[in-house]
Amino acid sequence: MTTTLTPQLRAGRREWVGLAVLMIPVLLISIDNTVLGFAIPAISTGLHSTGVQLLWIVDIYPLMLAGLLVAMGSLGDRVGRRKLLIVGASGFGAASLLAAFSTSAEMLIIARALLGLFGATLMPSTLSLIRNIFDHDKDRRIAIATWAAMFSGGAALGPILGGILLEHFHWSSVFFINLPLIALFIPAAAVLLPESRDPNPGRFDPFSIVLSMLALAPLVYAIKHSMSEGIDILFWASLSVAVVAGASFVLRQLATPNPMLDVRLFANRVFTSAVASNLLSVMGLAGFLYFGTQLLQLVLGLSPVEAALVLTPGLATSIAAGYLAVPIVARFEPRVVVPCALVLNATGMGIVAFTPDHSVAGMMLAFLILGIGLGTAEVITNDLILAAVPARKAGAASAISETAYEFGSVLGTTVLGGLSTFVYGSALQSAIGDRAGRSEFDTLGSALEQAERMSAAAGDRITEAAVSAFDLGVQWAAGAAVVLVLIAAVLTSFGLKGAGRLMPGANAEAGEEAAEEAGAQRSRT
Incomplete structure (x- = not known):
């Protein structure tokens, strides 16, 4: 039997403008995932939150995203991905206002949960629409490079924007940045994005x-x-x-x-390795942003804007590395490039983990190296994930990819942030005794605030003990991140064998299925 494949068409101006529109919700989600980084000290003192509440304020957003991405991807396949994007953006704006006007830790947790709920309606549609808009392999990889650059760049941009805003405004200002982006996105999406849905999605x-x-x-x-x-x-x-x-x-x-989620996709070794790489590398990034932003401000004494500028080179290199990954992977096999990128990621974490005395220059170098590794790996693994499935399964594949990203973010904050908090508490208790068990010493920010109310001698002792304990917690958490990312490097070095040969085959499979579906449609007509 001979199958005639449909020629791949190059993207035109409308497709590239549509990609620019799709980047708005990507920025919304990724910025909101990390924008609280520099606001954590202000929130902990302003809302008098406990250490556990602080972790939930950070974690509930990506947790809701991770739990609902697959469901919302499935819903978008049925009702239309553009329609779900517009509805989700409207809800995201309303939840942003609720978060901005929160008066308690519990209220902010609820608002962040709603942001995660509506954020889950946005993400699956972006990557699956890219898969359906861009037919040509090269165009698709450039589009995915842009998507990954905006995702990782937005994650790094979140703390930077947060730092700049917190230098001049209340912590609630970090949620107002969503509103102008949403006001721009909704009419642009209605006009410029094509509607897309699964022709045979099955039941919800x-x-x-x-x-x-x-x-x-x-x-x-x-x-x-x-x-x-x-x-x-x-x-x-x-x-x-x-x-x-x-x-x-x-x-x-x-x-x-x-x-709702085609778990049979995990039988594909390349697909599974790429997903695992995303999850483990994002765990490291989330952990770094959680404890790194506090370290820059509370330990090294930088203002929010100064701390934001420290992260700027890493943001720039992350975006640049995403685009450079496209020509690099055309020359070298993914099983070589991705593990090397992950080793760079681990090297950045290692600088934090194994440096006895942290410095501004050391943190800047660490994030710069981490950004290069993350930006490179994310583009290649996301392209492998989409290329390994036919176009009709793009929604399922993108939902799995984004679920891995968001769940990695949750685990990064939970495991690495939790580890740093645990080590901090244990070390502080060893230094100052049972007083460390009181709620005002749960976080470094609240401990430093408490020290200011004490006499000079007692306050200096508490400050020194708290900073030393937090620094030790950061080292342990960064060391754990190094181990996780190196595990990802080993997994991908074996799991991505044959990835370069699989991608054309996958595209052929997609073309063959498209031809069969078109033939069936003509028969029905």
């Missing part, structure tokens, strides 16, 4: 959504609880719920003809 599965949330939320809670309270019955109960719900979710997807 609410029970699978519940199972996915029951798998993720208790897992994150178990990790957080173990860091603050140790391993007890509540830890094991939460972990058991997560394991049972996760196994039930997988079995349900395997038994469904049109699953």
Whole structure:
């Protein structure tokens, strides 16, 4: 049997303008994922939040994203990806206003949860629309490089914007930056983006959504609880719920003809390796941004704007590396380029982990090297993820990719942030005794604020002990990040074997399926 493949058409001006429009929600999501970095000290003192509440304020947003991305990707396949983008952007704006006017830690956690809910409606549609808009391989890789550059660049831009705003305004100002972007996006999307949906999506599965949330939320809670309270019955109960719900979710997807998440995609070794690489490398980035922004301000004494400028070179190199990855991967196999990029990522973390005395120059160098590695790896792995599936499965593949990214962000803050908090608390207790167990010493920001109320001698002792304890926590967390990213490098060096040969085959498969679908459509007509 001979199959005639449809020629790949190069993108025109409308497609590239459409890509620019799609970058607005990407920036919204990625900036909001990290914009609280420099606001953490101000929030901890302004809302009098505990250490656990502070972690939930940061984590609830990517947790909701990770738990709902697959569901919203499935919903977009049914109702239309452009329509879901517009609805999600409107809700995102309303939730931003609620967050900006929060008067308690609990209110801010709820607002951040709503931001995650509506953010989940935005992300799957962006990458799947790219897969459907850009037919030509080279155009698609440039578009994905732009997507990845905006994602990683936006993640780094979040703390920078936050730092600049906090230098002049209240911490709530970090949420107002969403509103002008949303006002620009909604009319532009309605005019410039094509509607796209799965022609045969199957039924919507609410029970699978519940199972996915029951798998993720208790897992994150178990990790957080173990860091603050140790391993007890509540830890094991939460972990058991997560394991049972996760196994039930997988079995349900395997038994469904049109699953919400096609877990069979993980049978593809290249696909699985690329997803795992995304998750582990983003864990390192999220951890760095969580403790690094506090270290720059509270330990090294920089203002928010000064601390933001320290991260600027890393932002620039991350974006540049994303675009440079396109010609590099055309010359070298992904199984070589991706592990090398991840080793650079680990090197940046290693500077933080193994430097006895942290400095501004050291932090700038660390983030710059990390940015090069992350920007390179993200573009290549996301292209591999999309190229490994036919176009009709682009929504499922992009949802899995983004779920890995967001869940990596959750785990980075939970595991690495939790580890730094645990080491900080233990070291502080060793230095000042049982006083460290009081809520005003839960975070470095609140401990320093408490020290200011004491006598000079007692305040200096508390400040020195708290800073030393936090510094030790950062070193432990950065060391753990090095291990995680090196594991990702080893996995991809083996898992991406044959990736260069797979990509053309995958595109051929996509073309063949498209031809078959077109033939079936003509037969029905």
